[in-house]
Amino acid sequence: MADLYLKNLESERRKLWGECRLKGLKRDTPQRLRIAEIDRLLADHKARKGKPLVEREEG
Secondary structure, three states, X not given: OOOHHHHHHXXXXXXXXXXXXXXXXXXXXXXXXXXXXHHHHHHHHHHHHHOOOOOOOOO
C-alpha cells in the first residue's frame, strides 16, 4: 500500500523548494521554514516506519 502521508509531504516539499528557487527566497522566509519542518517530519516518519507498530512478546 502506498504511504500517502509520505507522498504528500514530499510533494509539498518539492513545490515549496521550486517556489523558493524561482523567487530566490532567503532562509528565514515562511516557505523555507516550512521546508525545514517538512524535513524533520519526513525523518521522524521514516524512522518510525522502520519500527514495528505492535511489539509482540515471545512465549
